[in-house]
Amino acid sequence: MLATSMTASTVFGAQGIADVNHVRQLIRQGVWQSHTSGLAGDHVQGNLVILPEAEANDFLRFCQRNPKPCPVLAVSEPGQPQLPTLGQDIDIRTDLPKYHVWRNGEMVGAISDITDLWRDDLVSFVLGCSFSFEFALLEAGLRLRHIDEGKNVAMYRTNIPTQAAGLFHGPMVVSMRPMLAKDAIRAIQVTSRFPNVHGAPVHLGDPSLIGIADLQQPDYGDAVSIKAGEIPVFWACGVTPQAAIVQARPAFCITHAPGAMLITDLLNQQLASF
Template sequence: MPQTQSPQELRQAIRRGDFSGNTSGYCPGFVQCNLAILPADWAADFLRFCQLNPRPCPLLAMSAAPGDTGLTRLGNIDLRSDVPRYRLFEYGEFKGEVTDLGELWRDDLVSFALGCSFSFEEALIADGLEVRNISQGVNVPMYRTNIDCDPAGPFAGKMVVSMRPFRAADAIRAIQICTRFPAVHGAPVHLGDPAEIGIADISRPDFGDPVSIHPGEMPVFWACGVTPQVALEAAKPPFAITHAPGHMLVTDLRNSQLAVL
């Protein structure tokens, strides 16, 4: 499937069941989002969790009312079918993945779309930096850390980070570039020794795929939108839905609209 297709074309392919893969590198120029869907009586606490933790949970849009299946600001989107793969949770326990929510949708569900690091990858590549997960054609590696999130009601837990390796000079440039995109995680939260943030084995990510780290390179870590899944595990709502890691909601919003000077 060509990676230069429009977001609308990709979402249509997802709706038809023709695409269920990871979306890194697809639809260059357009914002990709993490997704969290919760019952309405859990939504206020989750919203507060996002507000208190803007680095891992940068909120771009949320439902106007419970049961809404679209997010108007982001395009002509059907949240029940336009994500390649969804994860289901019951009382904080992962129950499996599906590619369509049609039979699971409820009138009390509130949806949250959160910024994703796939959006700033385009800016890194445009500046001549290699993004290893894209050049190797795999999902970005993601890790649980020892970095505490600020709690909100029942929502709490440790931050999840994504990793991309760079030489020191390129890491500095990556920091400068990503600082312009606070709505999609912004600047890295750590670089260098993974053990300092609780990662015991960089070759074994908790989510996604491992990537090569070449001699002279250091791992650079960004706050990651999988963090809400860890918070869901702690909060244990009776029912919740997220995107599967790397399988994002691709929107009609342009990355350039999120950049700050």
């Protein structure tokens, strides 16, 4: 039975977390193919974009011009599946629970191993992920609804434009966490310390102001309950490149499936700016 039909507590224990090496091995073996929110919580997680070298420079400039949704943690050499600055044992072809395969801007497959698709010209980009600052939020005593409900975080395309670079452009994608106002203020303080994993929120309150019509209809991830007195708090999201890929329509591309991240050897505290 695959983990897509199992709970985190079944696979990883009652708390749904585990040693990073144990997590990575179960992902590499295909045992866990679901989202990674709450797993190996003190370790940095990363979004993934893999492109042919011919498009890599444009994409790197896109990230540099849009550091809030696209903070670069590592870039591989062409054809190299290893990312030693993120972990000596990492193999980018096997170490995410699920990958999306794109051709000409359309997602054509969702698989758990991209070894058979690997090419000598592919460049891997790992971008900071909000799952990293979630650990700091939890340590600060803030509850996160999607974790409490056992769901992936809710993500939405917005009307906030990114700065174009070459082929790449499109709307910013955001992730949303409902909070009481006092908790939102604390969350701003906590996440401001982590600019390499999206930093402080980009919007609070009325979702229509950033082009979101219905919070119960996320573009990616799962809808969560919003309780009386809570406001939605929105952070820039590393799924933004996938919206740009739809616009750029590169002939070939591989990304993480939303919520299914690379778990690195880095500790979240190593990315804190103060």
